[in-house]
Amino acid sequence: MEFSNLYFLYLFLPLTIAVYFLIPGIKRKNIVLIVASLLFYTMGQPYYLPLLLLTAYGNYWLGDRIYNKDKRTVILPVALNIAVLALFKYLDFFLGIFGVAAADGSGALGLPLPIGISFYTFQMIAYHVDAYKGKHDPAPSFLNFLLYVSMFPKMLMGPIVRYNDVKAQLEERRSSPRAVFEGGVRFCVGLAKKVLIADYAYLAFSELENQSFGAAAWLSALMFMFYIYFEFSGVTDMAIGLGRIFGFRYAENFDLPYTSKSVTDFWRRWHITLGSFFRDYVYIPLGGNRKGKARQILNLFIVWALTGLWHGANWNYLIWGLYFFVLLAAEKQLMPKLEKLPYAARLLITMFFVLIGWVIFSHESLPDLGSRLAMMFGKGSFWGAQVGVILRNSLPLIAVCLIGSSVLPRWFSLIWGGILVRGRKESQLTVTQVLYAVSLFLFAILLLYLCTVSLTGAASKPSLYASF
Amino acid sequence: MKKVYGILSALFLLVLLTVGIYSIFHLNADAAKPEVTFGSFFDGTYASGQRAWYAAAFPQSETLKGMNKTLNGFYKFSGLSGENDVQLLINMDGQAAQHGASLQTPDSTTQNPPPDSSTGGDATEPTETTAAESVEPSDGLQPGMIVENLGAALLIGNRAVEVAYADYDSIDDYAAAVTSIATALGSNVNTYSILVPNAAEFYTPEDYHSGECSQSGMISYAYGKMGQNVKTVDAYSKLAAHLDDYVYFRTDHHWTQLGAYYAYTAYCDKAGLKAEPLSAFETGQYDSFVGSMYQFLSNYPQAAILRDNPDTLKYYRPHVDLETTVYSDATMTNGYLLGTICHVDSDVSNKYLCFLGGDHPITVIKTDVDGPVCMLIKESYGNAFAPWLTSHYSKVIVVDPREFNGDGKPTLDIAGFAREQNVKDCIILNYPMMISSDLYIGQLSRVVK
Secondary structure, eight states: OOSSSHHIIIIIHHHHHHHHHHSOSHHHHHHHHHHHHHHHHHTTOGGGHHHHHHHHHHHHHHHHHHHHSOGGGGHHHHHHHHHHHIIIIIHHHHHHHTTSSOTTSTTSOOOOOOTTHHHHHHHHHHHHHHHHTTSSOOOSSHHHHHHHHHOHHHHTTOOOOOHHHHHHHHHSOOOOHHHHHHHHHHHHHHHHIIIIIIHHHHHHHHHHHTOOSHHHHHHHHHHHHHHHHHHHHHHHHHHHHHHHHTTOOOOOOOSOGGGOSSHHHHHHHSSHHHHHHHIIIIITTTTTTTTOHHHHHHHHHHHHHHHHHHTOSSHHHHHHHHHHHHHHHHHHHHHHHHTTSOHHHHHHHHHHHHHHHHHHHTOOSHHHHHHHHHHHTTSSOSOOHHHHHHHHHHHHHHHHHHHHHSSHHHHHHHHHHHHHHTTOOTTOOOHHHHHHHHHHHHHHHHHHHHHHHHHTTSOOOOOGGGGO | OHHHHHHHHHHHHHHHHHHHHHHHHTOOTTSOOOOOOHHHHHTSHHHHHHHHHHHHHOTTHHHHHHHHHHHHHHHSOOTTOOTTSEEEEEEOTTHHHHSOOEEEOSSTTOOOOOTTOOSSSBOSOOOOOEEEOTTSOTTOOOTTOOSOOOEEEEEETTEEEEEEOOOHHHHHHHHHHHHHHHHHHOTTSEEEEEEOOOGGGTSSOGGGSSGGGOHHHHHHHHHHHSOTTEEEEOHHHHHHTTTTSOOBOSSSSSBOHHHHHHHHHHHHHHHTOOOOOGGGSEEEEEEEEOOHHHHHHTTSGGGHHHHHSOEEEEEEEOSSOEEEEEESSTTOOSOEEEOSBOOOOTTOSOGGGGBTTBOOSEEEEEESOOOOEEEEEESGGGGTTHHHHTTTOSEEEEEOGGGSSSTTOOOOOHHHHHHHHTEEEEEEEEOHHHHTOHHHHHHHHTTOO
C-alpha cells in the first residue's frame, strides 16, 4: 500500500496512531506496530507475506546462532539474503543474458518483485554484518527483529535503517508531544511533495516523452529529474515523519541534492543511506583506498556497478551506475580546476551530468535511450509548436519544482523559525512560540487538504522506488 | 510549549479521525464496491480495489474534484494566449478512441426514435432506452495512466481535437491487416479501405498536422502499403473541400454525419454507385451535445469553454424501410432491435450514441432495397457512416473488430462469416488514431483466421 491514498490517510493511519497511543507499554505498542505493518504489507502483496515472515524469521534465527557460536558464519546469512534478492529481482535478467529467457519473456520465471525487498534485504545484511563486527547484540526476540524489518513507515522505500541505530528505540522510546507534532508536519510535507509535485511532474514527463523534438527531450529529462527527487524525497519525508510519531529517529536520506556543486557532492546528498550502505558494507570491506590506486578504482567500479543494479535488473541501470563511476573518477582528477569555478557554474555542470544520468535511468530500452540521447544532442528537429505549448503549460510546475528543490524552503523555514522561536526554550510558553507552532500546524493542514483534493476519485501514481 | 505541541498533535489526529469516521458514514453509495474472492484477496486486487473504491466514494467527492480542476488549471498554465491559440496539450493515449460506447436496452425489443422523427426509417416502434457511456473517463486524467501512446488532446479556441502521431511501423501493420482481410474474403468480395482524417488535420496550426502529425501523409502511406486487392477511397479530398460545413464536432472526437456523408460520396464514386442527395433525407437534431473531448479534458478548468459552447448534432434519417438488430456475437442469435438513428435521453451527454446506438459487436440493418449485402468493419467513426449505405444495400452488416477474438470475447472468422452472409462489398473504415494503434491493429488482424 502507498502512503499517498485516502484509505491510508483517513482510515489506516489515524486508526493505527490512535490504537498505538491508547495501548500502554512498549511491548504492546510494538505489537500494534507489527500488526499494522503486516496489515500494511498485506494490502499490497498478500501473497508475499509468508516470504517476508520466513525471511525475517530465518534471519533472526541465523543471527541468533551466529553471534552465540561462530562469527565466521556471517557469510551464510549474507549469502542467503543475496540469494533471495537474486532469485526475485535478478534471475530473469541473468537468464536473459545467458539466452535461457527470450525477449518475449518465455523461459523467464516472471516472478513479481516483492515490494520493498531491496530495502529490507539490505537492512538484514547490515544487521548480520554489524552483529558480526560486534556493533550490537542479536535482536532479543523475533518480535523485536520483525518490527525492525517490517516497520511500515520505512519498509517499502527506506530509508535503509541499521539495527544499531534503532535497537534502543525498539526496546524503549518515548513519543514526545513535540516529536509527534513535528512528525505529523514532516509527513504532510512529504505527502505534498509526492502528490502535489511529483505526480504532476511525472504527468508532464510522460506527455513530453511522446514528443520527437530535441527541446521536448531536454524538458522531459528535466521533468523526470524533478519527479524522481520529489517522489523519493517525499516518501522519505513521510517515512521519517511517521517514524517520529511512533518515537523512532530514522536517518536522513536527502540533503538538497540539486544544489550540489559536484557529482561527488551530489552523491553525498542523494539517497544517503544507500551510499553509506555501499561504503560501509562493500567499498571498505573490499579494501577501499587502502590497497593502492588500481584496487581503489576496481572497488569503486564494483560499488557503482552494484549501485546501478540495485535500482533495477536492466542494462540501463548498470550503465547509469557505471556512468557515475566514470564521472566520479574523472572528477577526482579535475577537482582542483573545478574548485576554481564559481558556484553557479559548478552547479550547472553538475546538474547537466545528473540530468543526463536520469535520461539513462528513465529508459530501460537501450534503443529508446539511444534515440532519446541523439534527439537531445541534435538529431532531428529541435523545436515544434507542441513543445512551446507544453512548456507554457508547464511553467508553474517548473517554477514550483525549481523553488521546491532549491535551498529557499529551508531558508524560509529557518528564518521563520528564527524570527519566532530563536533563543527560547521549549519549557517556556511564549506567544511567538505558539504562533510558530500554530503556523506549522495550519500549513500542514493546508497541504493535507490540497492532497485530499488531488487524491479524491483517483489513486496517486505508484512510487517508482517501491519497485526497487 | 509541551502542552501546545500536545494539543496540536491531538488536533492533527482528530482531523484525520474525524474525516475518516465521517467518510465511513457518508460514502457515495453509487461507487462500485469490489467483491472479495479468494483469488482477489490473495493477489492484492481486492485491497487495491478497496482503496480505489474509497477514493471514488469519498464524501463530497464531486466538490473536491471541482477543486482539483483549479489545481490542475494552475499546473496547466494557458498563458496570455488569444482566443484561437492553443490552450492545452494533453497526452491522449487514444482513450476516447479505444473504448467502445453504446446504448444498452434493458430488454431485447426496445428502441426509441429521436424526439422529432416522423415517418420512414426503422419499422419497429420503440419504448424505452437506457444508456451506458463507457467512453467517459469519469476520473479524468490520472498520473501514470498510460493506455497507448497515440497522440495528444489539443484545446484550441472553443474546439478540442485529437492530434495523431504517426507510427509508420504500426501503419505498415495496419495496411497488412486490411490486405489480409481482403485476401481472406477473396476476389468475389470488393474490399474498400476508407481512411478519414479527423478535425486536427484541418483546424489546427501547421505544426499539428504536418510532419509526423500529417494525416494526409499517414493516409497516403497506408494506402500505398495496401495490396492491389484493396480499393482505396479518397475521402480526404471530399472532406477537405467542405470545411466550411459542419463536418466535425468541436467538443467530440468524431465527425458529424454530414462529414460522414462526404466520405460516403467518395465511396460511391469509387464503387460506381450514385450517391443520394442530402435533400433526400429527413433531418433532426440534438442540441447541447458536449462530447468526448470535453469529458477527457474536464479535469482542467480551461475545458469549460467546451462545456459552455456545446455542439449541435444533426442527423439524417434513412429514407428506406429498415430494421436494425444488434447481436453480441457472430452466431447472430438472441439479437435485439435498436435504431439506425436512436433516441438518446436528455441526461446522456454522448449524443453521438444516436448513430446505431453506439458500438456493438455486430449490427445488422435490413432494408427493403433490392441490392447486395455490404459489410462495414469499423470503430465508432463508422457509426455515423453506416446509415448512408442503407440506400444501396439490402443488408448492411456492421462489425466492430474490437469486440471479437480477445480474452472472454466471442470468436469471429471474417471470411467464413462473409461467405455465410453473402457479402458483396466490404468496407474497412477507420480514422488516424486507429491506424497507429497496435491495440486496434491487433484486433483487426485477429478477425482473419
